[in-house]
Amino acid sequence: MGEKVSRFEDLEVWKEGMRLATKIYRALNACRDYGLRDQMQRAAVSIPSNIAEGYERNTNKDFIHFLYIAKGSCGEENGDRRREYGDRRTGKTDIGER
Numbered sequence: 001m002g003e004k005v006s007r008f009e010d011l012e013v014w015k016e017g018m019r020l021a022t023k024i025y026r027a028l029n030a031c032r033d034y035g036l037r038d039q040m041q042r043a044a045v046s047i048p049s050n051i052a053e054g055y056e057r058n059t060n061k062d063f064i065h066f067l068y069i070a071k072g073s074c075g076e077e078n079g080d081r082r083r084e085y086g087d088r089r090t091g092k093t094d095i096g097e098r
Helices: 012-027 034-056 060-085
Strands: none
Touching: 012 034, 012 060, 034 060
């Protein structure tokens, strides 16, 4: 299996969450829709924050619980982004289109 991780900063999922949060902060820096910008930035920051908090609780049960919260924040950010900017993978602008 994998190596024992002694700090949440060594978790690849936390690192990826930090990269995402940084990317979203930069991308939305000039956004004038302050409500959308703030919501997306809060959701993005919530991802690595919840991973770190769960890890620091020192129980598997708590860690898993906070990973689910982080997963929910991923869905929130992804939904906001798709609603506002469309689904670039399919070219559809309305997320309801299939």
